[in-house]
Amino acid sequence: MNTRIIKLMFKQFFIVVTLGVLNSHTLIAQNVPDILKNKKVSKTNYLPDFSFAGYHWGEKQIPKGKGKIIFATDYGVIANDGLDDSGALLKALEDTRDMEGDITLQLPPGKIILSEILFIERSNFVLRGAGVGKEGTEIYCPRPMRLMKDPESLKELREYLIEFDKRQREPENNIDLPFSQYAWSGGVIWTQVPGERIKSYTAKYDRSKNVLANVTGGERGEHTLKVSESSNLKVGDVVQLELFNKDGEKGEIIKDMYKETGVKVGSHHWNFPELPIVRQQVKVVSKSGNTVKIKSPLTISIDEAYKARLVEWKHLKEVGIEHLRISFPDAPRIAHHVEEGYNGIYLTRLHNSWVDDVVIINADSGILTEGTANTTIENVVTNGDNKAHYSVAMSGVFNVLVKNLKVQNKVIHPLSFNTFSTKSVYQNCEVLIDPILDQHSGANHQNLFDNIIVHVKPKNNNYPLFKGGGAGYWKPSHGAYNTFWNINVHFLNGLNNNETILLNGMEDGPLARVIGVKGNNPIEIEYGPDAYIEMSNRDISPSSLYNYQLDKRLE
Structure with a gap:
């Protein structure tokens, strides 16, 4: 050639x-x-940047072991002996509370019996099991939290439930019962800052906060704040940004959150003017005069009417819970909000922390959160025969990332953005039974469902996948710019693949972004008001908005 x-x-x-x-x-x-x-x-069509969610703003991997290892067996924890290990575990936690440096409390393989709450009350601490498999660590809780000592930190909630006569009323089921304090709070493993309030319920517990600076300006999506003075702010500190509605039912911040779309706004938005209606936990990156740069972008622009301020935020950091199973016995379900308290993990006042490689069986709620920021919860499975209230729920969180969650059990709210949740993400999650992508009212806004798989049994060719929960006084279901990206719907009805199925359930969620919803049947979407809907019934690229935005930012 x-x-x-x-x-x-x-x-x-x-x-x-x-x-x-x-x-x-x-x-x-x-x-x-x-x-x-x-x-x-x-x-x-504004699309928020969700890439700051997760451990260290998504910029670092969860650490794989560091610091001093303390063995629970040295304190008398003996797996598989059929005896209660609560006393030994509490002693181990007490002794490690004041140890210096990074501490890992290592649990042995086998079955450990727990009948009291394990409070984690220090930073730089890891509770680690030996894995989730047959040769791993199982924490078995034979009794519900209702039969344990009442936590002091829930005293305010208990009084609130009584004062306002919070009851589950279902006449058709002959149910008129008081709410349980564990319906949305508490866990047998519980992080907390001793003496610090978990959540505001009644005004009599209000205390003056340590105000570090008043904030006079800032633009949505930007990282710069204008403050009255910056002398009390230290570079590197993580503080809380608070915005208020002091102007009643017609307050400007309400208009900003819901964009005057005509949704009915509940009374809690104006009946508590001393309660911040928007809050972000922010890191001070730099300061110059009256200009402060923060790590995470603002969710809304700051108006003088919002009386915005930066306050001290007491919290734990570098706390990990990993490589273990938590199991509860089979138990009859009483009613919604009347749960006995078979709750797995409760994360409060955490920053730059994680839960990794955990299986939770037969829980009323698998993992609950409150007042937590920049935490990653990943590789979690919830299963069992009991019907649950929540699997992994986000409440009062900012920049929290839940990834690789598999919900195998029946759950009322399997994936849920609850009160005051902002800029948080469910990514690469799968719901196998009766899925609902729940947005639970309470001024939650700018949250993301990203690359989610749901298995659906539609009725009459429709399914309320987007149904929002929550009390009327905290409606609407969410604020502007909550986003759905690459939602894969696997219909289990055996219908002909040419038959169109309607996905609906949301009538009061303004300006959502619903992008790339597809299934093994053609899909039609109803979502209002003023949703931006694009590329239904199609593959989209990138498959993960969170990963795309993170890669773009880190470039």
């Missing part, structure tokens, strides 16, 4: 390969939603 023929063949091969690459790139470009690639669309 002569040189000319070889050159011609190489040229043709180069053209074919080049065209193939171009076609591949064209295909990828065709799968990118306009809200990402079209500047005109993205300018008029």
Whole structure:
């Protein structure tokens, strides 16, 4: 074969390969939603940056062991002996509370029996088991929290439930029972800052906060604050930004959150003017005069009417719970909000912390949260025969990432953004039974469901996948810009794949972004008001908005 023929063949091969690459790139470009690639669309349809969610703002991996290891067996914990290990575990926690440096309390493999709450009350601490498999660590809780000593930190909640006569009333089921304090709070493993309030319920417990600076300005999506003075702020500190509604039912912050879309706004938005209606835990990156730079972008622009301020935020950091199972016995279900307290983990006042590689069996609620920021909860499975209230729920959180969660049990709210949740993410999660992508009212806004798989049994060719819960006084179901990205719906009804199924359930969630919802049947979506809906029934690229935004930021 002569040189000319070889050159011609190489040229043709180069053209074919080049065209193939171009076609591949064209295909990828065709799968990118306009809200990402079209500047005109993205300018008029705001999409929040969710990439700051998670441990160390998504910039660091969860650490794989560091510091001094303390063995629970040295304190008398004996697995598989059928005896209660609570006393030994509490002694181990007490002794490690004041130890210096990074501490890991290592649990042995086998079954450990627990009948009291394990309070984690220090930073730089890891509670670690030997894994979730048969040879791993199982914490078995034979009794519910209702039969344990009442936690002092829930005293305010108990009084609130009584004062306001909070009851579950279901006449058709002959139920008129008081709410349980464990319906949305508490866990047998519980992080807390001693003496610090978990959540505001009644005004008599209000105390003056340590105000570090008043905030006079800042733009949505930006990282800069204008403050009255910055002398009390230290670079590196994590503080709480608070915004208020002092102007009643017509307050400007209500208009900003719900964009005057006509949704009915509940009375809790104006009946508690001393309660911050928007809060973010922010790290002070730098300061110059009256200008302060923070790590995470603002969720809304700051108006003078919001009386915004930065206050001290007491919290734990670098706390991990990992490599273990938590199990509860089979138990009859009484009613919604009347749960006995078979709750696994309760995360309060945490920053830059994690839960990893945990299985929770037969819980009323698997993992509950309150007042937590920049924490990653990953590789969690909830299962069992008992019907649960929550699997892993987000309440009062900012920048929390829940990833690789598999919900295998029946749960009323399997994935839920609850009161005051902001800029948080469910990513790569799967719900196998009766899925609801719940947005539970309470001024939650700018949260993301990202690359989610749900298994659905529709009735009459429709299913309320987007149904929002929550009390009327905290409605609507969510604020502006909550986002759904690449939601994969596996219909289990055996219908012909050409039959269109309606996904609905949300009528009072303004300006949602619903992008890339698809299934093994054609899908129609009803979501209001004023939702931005794009690329239904299609594959989209990128498959994860969180990963895309994080990679773009870290470049």
